[in-house]
Amino acid sequence: MKSGDQSALAELYDRYSSVVYAVALRVLGDTGAAEDVLQEVFLQLWRNPGAFDSARGSLGAWLAVITRNRAIDALRRRKPETDIEDVIVSVAPDLAGNADRSRAAEKARSVLGTMPAPQRSALEMAYFEGMSHSEIATKTGEPLGTIKTRIRSGLIALRKAFQT
């Protein structure tokens, strides 16, 4: 065991643990379960740091996506569906700093706030509850095509807000 490896992990933990924990807690709604996901995500990074391709995106965004996926797996009590090496995330903000992160969170919430309620709801059901489009259609009583359109246009609205 090289102590340098551990200190690098500790430094990454100090930068990104609040992002990871917040996402896990949002999905799971339980501090103990969120802490378990936090532990699992950083252990995975420790065991396989090469899974993150730094040339393709930012570590903060990648960790947020990995965390969301793992938290959904835990919520649905299923085995992990995707290998972390297969998850490539292309997004600009790195969000290592608290100020950057607060600004990004505020911007994202503002975009969500301007969306029609059914669209925001469909997006949140898919992202934070891990529901499939057919489950959302069944729950809301709306056509599958409508759900698909709402989710895509919601994601694109977020993208555009961060490109300006």
Add this chain to the structure above:
Amino acid sequence: MSVHEQFAEDLALYALNALEGDDRAVLEKHLAACSECRLELEELRGDGALLALSTIGPKPPARARQRLLDAVSKESAPTRAQNARKMGHPSVAPRRSWWRALGWAATAAVIVFAASLWKENAVLRQSLASASAQGVQSARELEDLRKIAAPLIAPEAQRITLVAMKTPPQPQGKAFYLRNRGSLVFMANNMPSLPPQKAYELWLIPIQGAPVPAGTFKPDAHGSATVVNPPLPSGMEAKAFAITVENEAGASTPTMPIMMMGTGE
């Protein structure tokens, strides 16, 4: 981003793991053959990350950090090597070199921070000393680091950034390159934003021969960007590093004009 329209909505669902059944199978088959749609998938995952990042909440409990470090300590090197062999990997060497590079990146970030924040100089000197002691393995690396860090953190050093009068902040990039290991850490500031389908590409200009791609990057909202350890042939001596604007997927030869360039110091 140009994607095949018939897959546009399914791609968004797939990015959230919300696509199932036949639609999923059909899309996966298409993705295997379509690089444009794979890039769009990465973008959509990034859009999802923005959604994830809209969440704010309490900080994790302090015990979680120690729990992680305890768990990591228990995973001894032999165990990790065994695990790697079980997974079909011959050794854990690449992982270690990645962590070393990451240690370099973290330490380099501390150095840049130290240079820019005069008031926190004392605290950062301690941080850097600690990072140096723990994060760098060999005496040679430590010596390299001290050489780089000394003018940046010495209390008597004056720190002055000169910029042109009445102009916005200029783009600036710093490359840290270890030739014998093919390791590179690059950090940039004040980079102009780019159109959606474009990215900056970093190039290693060797003493002889054609420029070698050294990673693509897109700056964040503040114009900052980092490239850590892009795939590079080891042992290649760099005459200079340069940056061009390329299509998002990157290019194998630079497209003129060269936007930024720097030679070794």
